[in-house]
Amino acid sequence: MERVLMKGNEIIGEAAIRSGCKLFFGYPITPSTEVIEYLSKHLPPKGGTVLQAEDEIGAINMCYGAACTGSRVMTASSSPGVSLKQEGLSYSAAVELPMVIVNINRCGPGLGGLGPAQSDYFQAVKGGGHGDYRLIVLAPSTAQELYDFTMKAFDLADQYRNPVMILADGFLGQTMEPVVLKNRPEIPEFDRSWVVDGAKGRKKRILASYSLTNEIGEANNLRWEAKYNNIQEQQQHWEEFYAEDAEYLLVSYGTTGRICKSTVINARKKGIKLGLIRPITLWPYPEKAFTPYKDKVKGIVTVELNTGQMIEDVKLAVDCKMPVHLYRRQGGMLPTEDEILDFVEEQFSLLAVEGV
Known part of the structure; x- marks a missing residue:
């Protein structure tokens, strides 16, 4: 463990690397830009890949594809950018894809300003995209929690096969504070029987959200609802x-x-x-x-x-x-x-x- 002085957005990037994140797809937007900047410099030497997409829509759909392989993947943005990701988040929740989404909330509506805000609460916790789905949403309050909750987010995403959002704001993302960079234990083992990794010698695995009949659609929604009820019972903090x-x-x-x-x-x-x-x-x-x-x-x-x-x-x-x-x-x-x-x-x- 080491204690260092870091900016909040950079803390998130470092925690992601130490959590085993191998892929980051994003698009720069203030006040979250330092996340992609930090990972662009520090993730490739650790065997990971950072790609600046053409826009936020492209970034979330790249996360969708990467998550299908079982890789730990993350994206980061700020309020207007997260708005553009909503359709992709709904699809990812329906396919039950683990991924981490960081929203460094700025004020709005519209372009708003660059100052801190909590006006994305409804968007985050009520499901900003279409359909009945939920994101697990973590709200850090300090530099240390930015670090710890980022690590926790990856584990929760894998545990429940569900997107997890870290909802911070421009103040936390831009403030420099001391943080203890803990060396986390080995990444827990999670079920990977669903991943798309080639079908030679076994039945194909298809990850899709489309329901061909109403009966299948209802069965799927009831299964997701049961999962969300379990999360609601087990993960109130x-x-x-x-x-x-x-x-x-x-x-x-x-x-x-x-x-x-x-x-x-x-x-x-x-x-x-x-x-x-x-x-x-x-x-x-x-x-x-x-x-x-x-x-x-x-x-x-x-x-x-x-x-x-x-x-x-x-x-x-x-x-x-x-x-x-x-x-x-x-x-x-x-x-x-x-x-x-x-x-x-x-x-x-x-x-x-x-x-x-």
């Missing part, structure tokens, strides 16, 4: 911060999740029992995290860099048993810990608590 005795909760992920930790500390100094639930998996959403708090917490504030997207999942998770408010910034703006705390105090009439 989150972090709790001063939540055990909290009377009020913040819920936030990624960059705003780390800001909210300072808010919680400041609130505690003022006598306000504030805690934080930070989702790590955005899908499956960590509904289990809220079970102990449904009947004891007086209110929740979600902190998001959008007009209010994750708040819908929070309301569902708590069965609307308490007020859930939204504090948001948009257009690349980040909130401060003091702004968040002022909003909490205002929403729950806690100004009189100061100094207790």
Whole structure:
């Protein structure tokens, strides 16, 4: 293990190499470009290949073809580029192809700006392409999590034969922080009986998403649904911060999740029992995290860099048993810990608590 100072996008690239990624297909777009730049320099000497496609549509379909061979493959882009990949993601999910997709979220809609945002939440967790499918979505909050979650993403993709997305943002991708480059153990053994690797001496394997009859289509969808239900049961992950005795909760992920930790500390100094639930998996959403708090917490504030997207999942998770408010910034703006705390105090009439 070694501790180094690296930019977030480069951390993702290094983690991919150490995870056994052999193929990367992508197209440069700010603020994700350093991922393809780093891998272009460092993956070929490790026996891998990097190809800059003609566009994002070409890149995701190259991932589709490469994943059919059982190779570990990744692509990276930013919001408008990920929009172009949606059809390919739907096809990949239907064929149950393991791959890793990185979205370094920038603000929108349209071209938007280059600042950090969380406005791709719906696109990532609700299935931005057509049909009933799901991506496993991981939301790192620190440089170390960028590294660790990239490694985890490749294993989850192989374990469930499903695309996995790392949803970060321009702040995390561009910030330099210390990271421990862990030497991961040997790549686990996964079932490879489905891969397309030549059919000499055996029956052909065909990987396709087209259903020739409605009956086959329904059977396929029921099988995928059962897989997603299993993932939902087994892969809910989150972090709790001063939540055990909290009377009020913040819920936030990624960059705003780390800001909210300072808010919680400041609130505690003022006598306000504030805690934080930070989702790590955005899908499956960590509904289990809220079970102990449904009947004891007086209110929740979600902190998001959008007009209010994750708040819908929070309301569902708590069965609307308490007020859930939204504090948001948009257009690349980040909130401060003091702004968040002022909003909490205002929403729950806690100004009189100061100094207790």
